[in-house]
Amino acid sequence: MTTHRLGVGVLGLGYWGPNLAKNVATSKECRLTGLCDRDAARLEHVAAEYPGVRQTRDVDDLLRDPAVEAVAIATPVDSHYGLARTCLEAGRHVLIEKPMTRSAAEAESLIELAERKGLTLMVDHTFNYTGAVTKLKEIMATGSLGDILYWDSVRVNLGLFQHDVNVVWDLAPHDLSIMDYVLDVKPTSVQATGVAHYSDGLENIAYITLRFTGGTIAHFHVNWLAPVKIRTTLIGGTKKMIVFDDMETVEKLKVYDKGVNVVKEREGIYYTLVQYRMGDMFAPHIQNVEALSREVAHFARVVRGEDRPISGGDAGLRVVRILEAAERSMREGGKEIRL
Ligand SMILES: NC(=O)c1ccc[n+]([C@@H]2O[C@H](COP(=O)([O-])OP(=O)(O)OC[C@H]3O[C@@H](n4cnc5c(N)ncnc54)[C@H](O)[C@@H]3O)[C@@H](O)[C@H]2O)c1
Numbered sequence: 001m002t003t004h005r006l007g008v009g010v011l012g013l014g015y016w017g018p019n020l021a022k023n024v025a026t027s028k029e030c031r032l033t034g035l036c037d038r039d040a041a042r043l044e045h046v047a048a049e050y051p052g053v054r055q056t057r058d059v060d061d062l063l064r065d066p067a068v069e070a071v072a073i074a075t076p077v078d079s080h081y082g083l084a085r086t087c088l089e090a091g092r093h094v095l096i097e098k099p100m101t102r103s104a105a106e107a108e109s110l111i112e113l114a115e116r117k118g119l120t121l122m123v124d125h126t127f128n129y130t131g132a133v134t135k136l137k138e139i140m141a142t143g144s145l146g147d148i149l150y151w152d153s154v155r156v157n158l159g160l161f162q163h164d165v166n167v168v169w170d171l172a173p174h175d176l177s178i179m180d181y182v183l184d185v186k187p188t189s190v191q192a193t194g195v196a197h198y199s200d201g202l203e204n205i206a207y208i209t210l211r212f213t214g215g216t217i218a219h220f221h222v223n224w225l226a227p228v229k230i231r232t233t234l235i236g237g238t239k240k241m242i243v244f245d246d247m248e249t250v251e252k253l254k255v256y257d258k259g260v261n262v263v264k265e266r267e268g269i270y271y272t273l274v275q276y277r278m279g280d281m282f283a284p285h286i287q288n289v290e291a292l293s294r295e296v297a298h299f300a301r302v303v304r305g306e307d308r309p310i311s312g313g314d315a316g317l318r319v320v321r322i323l324e325a326a327e328r329s330m331r332e333g334g335k336e337i338r339l
Helices: 017-025 040-047 057-062 077-089 104-115 131-141 167-182 291-303 314-331
Strands: 004-010 030-035 054-056 068-074 094-098 121-124 148-158 189-195 207-209 217-223 225-237 241-245 253-265 270-283
Touching: 004 057, 004 291, 017 030, 017 040, 017 068, 017 291, 030 040, 030 057, 030 291, 040 054, 040 270, 054 057, 057 167, 068 291, 077 094, 077 104, 077 131, 077 225, 094 104, 094 291, 104 314, 121 253, 121 291, 121 314, 131 167, 131 241, 131 253, 148 167, 167 207, 167 217, 167 314, 189 314, 207 314
Parallel strands: 004 030, 004 068, 030 054, 068 094, 094 121, 148 217
Antiparallel strands: 148 225, 189 207, 207 217, 225 241, 241 253, 253 270
């Protein structure tokens, strides 16, 4: 029996859209049935690689073609809501780039619309389809780290300064979506500070702190103005700790059997003795998979009802809620915002 391959149109062919187009075109689960960008030069440049695939500068024209059963949206963030709404209203499944929308209210409205129409709405949280994050989730799910004490991530480089969003909306969705996928607990508050060193008012460096019930704390450092590229996350548990270094080519994850044992000494006097536990380190094998290829195939299976979404609209909304609160906190001088 042959499986129906989902007809996908890619909307927005700037920096990221061509990656989606390539992975849709090479997927066994999908077919590339349309390409759309309002910029004629971008459209022509990308469409030249896919002869025979319908190309258009107009979304409504794209949606007139019944072969476009789903749309992958890779346009700037401010346009996500309007374009996703148009596609859903036209009865198309939607895979939308991160961050899902500019506000939680917009994300909620898209989720409601997709549910009402019986359509699939997913968000491209690319990292959650990588071999490293898949393995990280697997390890965390065993509970072998013990209670999670902290999550500490750094994502910095001499980055592409964006013109429409600050560094929080650009880079933090990656780390927030990984954390959302891997940690069972959800944050209760957000505090953020950041600075726009240049005149456009968009912060190019930011520090975000999340708090959770039970004492877990998470910190995210995002920066477009670093001389080197760092992509490191430390996860500390009471039993074990993990270092996820995405700049490593092979051993991206290292699990350390290190920690402290705390003992209260001397009855009545109470002073705390910290004993260090220095155990082994192990680097698990990580499958080498192309994240976007896994993701588009998964999207097609979700549409067919064969899989539950790894990054559905609900995950997109949780990330946007944190981004929105972080932005508010930055505007209010680092005030703690309850979620
Ligand atoms: N998942 C990832 O790792 C990842 C990486 C980079 C970017 N992104 C996301 O992808 C999205 C796009 O980012 P980018 O860097 O590719 O942007 P970009 O500016 O390079 O490209 C956007 C394209 O969309 C087109 N466009 C805009 N509005 C349109 C409309 N109404 N109709 C048709 N075409 C339209 C523009 O002409 C442009 O070619 C953003 O949401 C960004 O956050 C995700």
